[in-house]
Amino acid sequence: MTSSTSNFEQLRLDGVTRRFGPPDTPAALSELDLTIERGEFIALLGPSGCGKSTALNCLAGLLPLTAGSIWQDDRRVDTLPPEKRGFGMVFQNYALFPHLTVRDNIAFGLRMRNLPKSDVQRRTTEAIEMVQLTEHTSKLPGQLSGGQQQRVAIARATVLEPSLVLMDEPLSNLDAKLRLEMRTEIRRLHQSLGLTTVYVTHDQEEALSMADRLVVMRQGKVQQIGTPEEVHTKPSTWHVADFMGYRNLLPLKASQLNGDQVTVDLGGTAIRGAAQGPVAPGDDVIAAVRPEDVKLADQGVKGLVEVVEYQGRERAVEVVLDGGVQDGVAQDPVRLHVRTERRVEAGEQVALTVTPGRLLVYPS
Amino acid sequence: MSATWQHRLAERGVDRRLWLLLPATIFVLLLFVYPFLYGLSLSFQPTQGGGVLANYDKFFGDAYQRDTIATTLKIALPAALLNVLAAVPIAFRLRGRFRGKRLLTTILVVPITLGTVLTAQGLLNYLGPTGWLNRVLLSLHIVDNPIRLTNNYWGVFFSLVITGFPFAFLLVLSYLSGIDPTLERAAATLGASRAQRFRRITLPLLAPGLATTFLLTFVLAFSVFPSAVLVGNPAGSTRVISLAAYQAAYEQYDYSYASAIAMVMGAVELVVVAIVLVWRSRLYTGSTGGKG
Ligand SMILES: Nc1ncnc2c1ncn2[C@@H]1O[C@H](COP(=O)(O)OP(=O)(O)O)[C@@H](O)[C@H]1O
Ligand SMILES: [Mg+2]
Numbered sequence: 001m002t003s004s005t006s007n008f009e010q011l012r013l014d015g016v017t018r019r020f021g022p023p024d025t026p027a028a029l030s031e032l033d034l035t036i037e038r039g040e041f042i043a044l045l046g047p048s049g050c051g052k053s054t055a056l057n058c059l060a061g062l063l064p065l066t067a068g069s070i071w072q073d074d075r076r077v078d079t080l081p082p083e084k085r086g087f088g089m090v091f092q093n094y095a096l097f098p099h100l101t102v103r104d105n106i107a108f109g110l111r112m113r114n115l116p117k118s119d120v121q122r123r124t125t126e127a128i129e130m131v132q133l134t135e136h137t138s139k140l141p142g143q144l145s146g147g148q149q150q151r152v153a154i155a156r157a158t159v160l161e162p163s164l165v166l167m168d169e170p171l172s173n174l175d176a177k178l179r180l181e182m183r184t185e186i187r188r189l190h191q192s193l194g195l196t197t198v199y200v201t202h203d204q205e206e207a208l209s210m211a212d213r214l215v216v217m218r219q220g221k222v223q224q225i226g227t228p229e230e231v232h233t234k235p236s237t238w239h240v241a242d243f244m245g246y247r248n249l250l251p252l253k254a255s256q257l258n259g260d261q262v263t264v265d266l267g268g269t270a271i272r273g274a275a276q277g278p279v280a281p282g283d284d285v286i287a288a289v290r291p292e293d294v295k296l297a298d299q300g301v302k303g304l305v306e307v308v309e310y311q312g313r314e315r316a317v318e319v320v321l322d323g324g325v326q327d328g329v330a331q332d333p334v335r336l337h338v339r340t341e342r343r344v345e346a347g348e349q350v351a352l353t354v355t356p357g358r359l360l361v362y363p364s
Numbered sequence: 365m366s367a368t369w370q371h372r373l374a375e376r377g378v379d380r381r382l383w384l385l386l387p388a389t390i391f392v393l394l395l396f397v398y399p400f401l402y403g404l405s406l407s408f409q410p411t412q413g414g415g416v417l418a419n420y421d422k423f424f425g426d427a428y429q430r431d432t433i434a435t436t437l438k439i440a441l442p443a444a445l446l447n448v449l450a451a452v453p454i455a456f457r458l459r460g461r462f463r464g465k466r467l468l469t470t471i472l473v474v475p476i477t478l479g480t481v482l483t484a485q486g487l488l489n490y491l492g493p494t495g496w497l498n499r500v501l502l503s504l505h506i507v508d509n510p511i512r513l514t515n516n517y518w519g520v521f522f523s524l525v526i527t528g529f530p531f532a533f534l535l536v537l538s539y540l541s542g543i544d545p546t547l548e549r550a551a552a553t554l555g556a557s558r559a560q561r562f563r564r565i566t567l568p569l570l571a572p573g574l575a576t577t578f579l580l581t582f583v584l585a586f587s588v589f590p591s592a593v594l595v596g597n598p599a600g601s602t603r604v605i606s607l608a609a610y611q612a613a614y615e616q617y618d619y620s621y622a623s624a625i626a627m628v629m630g631a632v633e634l635v636v637v638a639i640v641l642v643w644r645s646r647l648y649t650g651s652t653g654g655k656g
């Protein structure tokens with residue numbers, strides 16, 4: 001059996017649900033609908049515990065579904081056991097077979113397929129060369145570094161040229177530098193082998209840089225599906241915004257509405273933002289803006305510098321704004337995260353402006 | 365001692381913490397090594413004279429005595445093997461978490477605590493010529509004469525399985541739970557069927573533990589004594605080597621000869637242990653990725 005026979009044009013997840021426990025408990029994964037095109041690189045993104053691994057294990061066949069179905073073109077696959085699906089999987093802790101050498105680990109899947117010895121030999125050697133482990137072929141996994149183990153895991157899962165490769169936070173156990181290198185390498189492999197990949201991560205930067213499409217999840221539910229750019233610039237909810245680096249999530253009140261332009265009151269100054277949902281004047285809203293879209297200026301919203309973190313070229317600055325008085329009640333002070341190249345110090349009075357169009361206003 | 369030397373020794377695990385082993389070492393010396401050496405030297409001082417090796421000549425020269433080795437091995441090896449082989453599939457099925465696991469393991473520990481004498485008693489009640497099994501078989505006319513399952517080879521064999529199996533099961537279960545279940549799942553995603561996963565992943569990782577389990581149940585079975593007398597046929601088919609030693613010591617009062625038999629018994633056990641350990645040393649014995 002070669003994997004190309006089981007290759008598909010589309011993989012469709014239809015209301016895939018998985019619950020651990022009785023029916024009244026919240027589902028770990030709830031009604032996931034997703035269509036994956038052949039050759040796509042999809043990232044499942046979300047905070048720890050949001051159901052990413054559950055989704056991946058359901059796809060791999062390692063967890064039975066509570067409800068829903070998975071279709072490979074017109075063939076239903078969610079009823080097949082994992083060994084019949086032909087999907088490759090890279091596990092978070094690599095799950096290399098500790099008693100087998102690097103070569104035998106990588107050849108494992110080929111041997112299970114009863115391919116001729118010479119084929120196994122050739123394809124294994126190619127895979128070993130591809131992940132640059134030629135000098136380590138006869139070592140046991142325990143004798144390898146984390147990055148090398150990772151490469152073995154990737155080679156083992158991809159040597160079969162599976163119709164779908166599933167990766168569960170494969171880089172989370174590596175150090176920062178190696179993580180960057182491996183990112184590029186995984187992306188390169190994906191392209192050169194023409195793989196279809198579903199990649200799980202909780203690191204938004206990783207997801208943005210690697211994926212063609214992101215699926216952002218929270219508490220078992222899909223929040224948004226879109227290209228990295230869509231998710232980055234137009235998060236669908238403030239939870240997604242939070243996850244996409246909008247560090248400033250300010251609980252404010254909408255005062256005026258003009259088309260999808262909302263005016264909110266920030267530290268006594270009226271600021272315009274783009275409404276991202278139904279908002280009416282007087283509503284409590286959450287205004288989201290990235291630190292890099294808040295600038296120190298000569299005039300604007302007044303505030304007091306509280307914390308300064310030196311971060312190389314830039315400084316991350318925390319500014320406290322006066323909450324002001326609303327309806328005769330003193331409001332809590334608002335904290336804003338700002339990035340600036342200007343040399344500021346704690347205790348300094350500063351003025352801030354928000355880059356026009358970069359403030360997103362969500363109903364709370 | 366220079367600092368470099370200390371570092372070098374520390375690298376090999378030699379440092380001051382080794383003193384903590386002292387009490388255990390003294391304990392072992394007093395309880396095991398001294399009696400062993402005493403017995404060994406006693407065995408070379410035959411009561412009837414006739415050279416240092418006279419006791420050993422006597423044992424190996426007498427077929428009735430010599431055959432006890434084979435008799436014992438014929439009981440102990442299959443019993444130990446069966447205990448291990450039966451423990452594997454059952455432990456494999458029960459390795460996950462499930463309700464009542466603690467209860468089950470507790471029930472399984474009971475035969476170990478009962479000891480061989482109570483087990484023998486129970487066996488006679490169930491399997492003896494007038495035991496429940498035979499009464500049922502007779503009343504249902506399945507057999508015409510009671511089948512003999514006690515006071516012969518099978519009585520001893522059953523007794524060793526009853527006391528040895530729970531022990532083997534608990535050991536195998538703990539070895540199994542030390543194997544990371546993700547490894548099998550990884551093998552499944554690589555196309556390995558259930559049987560292939562067991563054969564290629566679980567079994568190789570479990571094998572060293574099975575060897576250890578086999579040895580422990582074998583050693584327990586090899587020194588079988590009470591059941592060989594109580595549910596066996598101590599004059600014939602279950603005349604085991606410990607019985608020969610007992611008779612030498614407490615029927616003929618020839619402690620020297622009895623010591624020699626005990627030494628032979630130890631040597632035979634050592635040979636089996638050595639063979640299994642050599643085999644085990646060729647297996648992968650490193651981390652199995654699990655919690656244990
Ligand atoms: N085997 C399990 N039994 C019970 N609950 C589980 C199990 N696996 C995962 N969960 C729960 O399901 C939720 C999602 O888990 P998971 O998919 O592992 O999250 P993620 O991979 O996104 O961090 C979590 O709340 C977790 O506690
Ligand atoms: Mg996870």
